[in-house]
Amino acid sequence: MILEGNGDLSMNKTFKKVSLLFAVSWMLYSCSTQYLNVTGVAYQSIRAKQPMKRTDIPQDATIIACCQLGANGEFDVIVQNNTDKIMTIDRTKSFFRNQSGNSIPYYDPTVTVQSQSTTVGGQTGASVNLGSIAAAAGIGGAVGTALGGINVGGSKGSATTNTNTTYIVDQPQISIAPHGQASMGRTFYMEGVGLAFLGQAVSNSGTDVNNSFTPTQTYAACNLCISYSVDDGKTYETILTDIYANSLLVSKVNQTGHVNDALRRIYTNKNDALNESWYALYFQSDKKQNNNKVKTSEILNFK
Numbered sequence: 258m259i260l261e262g263n264g265d266l267s268m269n270k271t272f273k274k275v276s277l278l279f280a281v282s283w284m285l286y287s288c289s290t291q292y293l294n295v296t297g298v299a300y301q302s303i304r305a306k307q308p309m310k311r312t313d314i315p316q317d318a319t320i321i322a323c324c325q326l327g328a329n330g331e332f333d334v335i336v337q338n339n340t341d342k343i344m345t346i347d348r349t350k351s352f353f354r355n356q357s358g359n360s361i362p363y364y365d366p367t368v369t370v371q372s373q374s375t376t377v378g379g380q381t382g383a384s385v386n387l388g389s390i391a392a393a394a395g396i397g398g399a400v401g402t403a404l405g406g407i408n409v410g411g412s413k414g415s416a417t418t419n420t421n422t423t424y425i426v427d428q429p430q431i432s433i434a435p436h437g438q439a440s441m442g443r444t445f446y447m448e449g450v451g452l453a454f455l456g457q458a459v460s461n462s463g464t465d466v467n468n469s470f471t472p473t474q475t476y477a478a479c480n481l482c483i484s485y486s487v488d489d490g491k492t493y494e495t496i497l498t499d500i501y502a503n504s505l506l507v508s509k510v511n512q513t514g515h516v517n518d519a520l521r522r523i524y525t526n527k528n529d530a531l532n533e534s535w536y537a538l539y540f541q542s543d544k545k546q547n548n549n550k551v552k553t554s555e556i557l558n559f560k
Contacts, residue, residue, distance in 0.1 A: 449477030
């Protein structure tokens with residue numbers, strides 16, 4: 258699997274000085290050298306709704322969000338305070354909106370309780386049963402029977418039980434020091450993006466597929482909303498962005514070993530494939546690929 262990304266995307270709005278940086282991390286699968294039989298190639302590219310160049314981010318931008326998109330569509334966000342003031346992020350008003358249109362807040366009010374108990378105990382002293390002594394002395398009859406039920410001496414036992422209880426409580430707000438960074442603290446998933454999806458696209462396609470998509474007609478999209486304040490929570494601003502998949506191509510390898518022909522058809526149908534700000538190129542083989550690497554690229558947005 259080869260994943261690449263180069264270039265910039267943007268979303269411009271002149272009255273705000275807010276920057277959004279998307280750093281997209283992917284698992285890069287490289288092919289093994291053990292006689293791989295590549296059966297198909299899949300390609301997809303991801304864009305922000307309005308493109309920009311990295312040089313367009315102003316020096317006095319207020320907030321920068323670094324979003325990581327993982328190999329299975331994991332969506333994580335790290336926020337950087339680009340000011341000299343303390344920034345407050347309101348997680349109750351910050352959302353991730355998935356492909357189904359469901360908005361999920363970053364704040365989770367659920368309280369998780371974890372308990373663990375440990376017991377420490379011991380015994381001291383000894384206990385002697387007189388029945389054994391009577392038997393050894395040859396005492397029988399009623400006396401011997403009575404002695405058999407009597408214990409002389411004894412032992413002391415003690416035990417201490419310690420229970421540690423941990424309450425995990427989510428924070429409705431987080432503060433970021435000047436020019437500091439903080440994670441939004443929750444992982445979401447972008448549907449229709451990832452290694453498994455591209456593998457299914459190759460397996461389910463009997464012929465080549467060449468599709469391009471608009472932001473309103475796409476198979477994969479998500480929205481991010483972060484609410485922040487730089488005046489001690491007196492007023493809050495919102496940073497918004499839309500990300501969507503703008504292409505999906507599948508090229509079948511019609512003759513064993515002719516992988517270049519499959520690649521050539523992808524580049525013919527999408528001649529800007531290598532110039533997209535983010536793209537994934539997936540090679541499906543009938544042998545397991547076992548060499549994993551990480552590739553990081555950037556998608557830049559400005560509001």
